[in-house]
Amino acid sequence: MNKYVLLFIFNIPFVLYGFTKTYIYWETKRAGRLGIFLRVIFWLVVLLGLIFASPIYNFLISNRITNSPALSLADVVLVTGVNFNLFIIVRLYGRVDKLETQFTKLVQKQAIEKSVTKINQYWF
Amino acid sequence: MVKTKKGKVAAPSIAIVIPAYNEASVIDKVLDDILSHTKLGKKTKVIVVNDGSSDATSSRVHARKKVICIDHIVNMGAGAATRTGLAAARELGCDYAITIDADGQHKVSDAFRLLKVAQKQNVDLLIGSRLQDREGMPKIKVVGNLFLNFVSYLLLGIVVSDSQSGLRICNRKALETISYYSNGYAFCSEMIWRAQNAGLVISEAPIAAIYTTYSKAKGQKNVAGFFAILSSLVKHRVSGLLNE
Numbered sequence: 001m002n003k004y005v006l007l008f009i010f011n012i013p014f015v016l017y018g019f020t021k022t023y024i025y026w027e028t029k030r031a032g033r034l035g036i037f038l039r040v041i042f043w044l045v046v047l048l049g050l051i052f053a054s055p056i057y058n059f060l061i062s063n064r065i066t067n068s069p070a071l072s073l074a075d076v077v078l079v080t081g082v083n084f085n086l087f088i089i090v091r092l093y094g095r096v097d098k099l100e101t102q103f104t105k106l107v108q109k110q111a112i113e114k115s116v117t118k119i120n121q122y123w124f
Numbered sequence: 125m126v127k128t129k130k131g132k133v134a135a136p137s138i139a140i141v142i143p144a145y146n147e148a149s150v151i152d153k154v155l156d157d158i159l160s161h162t163k164l165g166k167k168t169k170v171i172v173v174n175d176g177s178s179d180a181t182s183s184r185v186h187a188r189k190k191v192i193c194i195d196h197i198v199n200m201g202a203g204a205a206t207r208t209g210l211a212a213a214r215e216l217g218c219d220y221a222i223t224i225d226a227d228g229q230h231k232v233s234d235a236f237r238l239l240k241v242a243q244k245q246n247v248d249l250l251i252g253s254r255l256q257d258r259e260g261m262p263k264i265k266v267v268g269n270l271f272l273n274f275v276s277y278l279l280l281g282i283v284v285s286d287s288q289s290g291l292r293i294c295n296r297k298a299l300e301t302i303s304y305y306s307n308g309y310a311f312c313s314e315m316i317w318r319a320q321n322a323g324l325v326i327s328e329a330p331i332a333a334i335y336t337t338y339s340k341a342k343g344q345k346n347v348a349g350f351f352a353i354l355s356s357l358v359k360h361r362v363s364g365l366l367n368e
Contacts, residue, residue: 031367032367107198107200112211112215
């Protein structure tokens, strides 16, 4: 099978996930117009990069911009692995960030509620 | 301001918010200066937010009857402590909140002078600027603060002379509107940015900066602190961009 087709097949799930998430963000109004626009542009660029990987490579080679060898099976596995790791890292980062926000709110709420007794004692 | 039955304007209720982390050696003096100040009215509430201190800060503040001590169970950062204090001021129904550093860097008289300015000019967020009158400020601090002002301008588009000042006055509208997320020192810039985005009136007034050997040693470690602020501002800016 053509290695560029393999590259496309292995990496298209990330693009589909990206577009799906963007749609969900738009539907639930979690992001505004600019945010949606930036997300769509990003995933479009990735999708076009996957679809036109071979023509892009041929263009770079014919114009002597690169002298890298053609895509190999190992390259496909490597790129897919890197993309998968990036995907995991970004998702984890988002979750950790959300947890930090929730934890901060929890500490704040607990601290204020604990001090209510003294506030009531001296001011009300 | 609320009009009483006799038609007189009632004095506004004020909260003085002091985020404190391991300030046992100076917190008593800071609180003495505040509580003995002639401008301290009956409706003024002094709120110390103990940010998970490992020294005697909490016990010293709890020993004072007229001071509210809110204890974070773990250290969260200056931004988180300030946010807790402002949230408490909001829940107490205060008309104004004044934030002051716990290391004695600010003059209490400056705080009340700025409060008058904020009331007179109807400013939502008034920042005490140490850089409008730099006398007594170490050069490294001046350079560092100017650089952070520049970074804040580049990333967030805010134009102030002292984006890192801890002496600020928020009115009721600002207390109810401003919502920031940074737990660390980046909250200084982020708070101004969020206020700007919310359409609040922001202004500055000069204040004196008191730098003792103790206060110079406190605050952020220069390089590590700068990178922590920078990464936090970049994160919030990108997040803001993607969620606009």
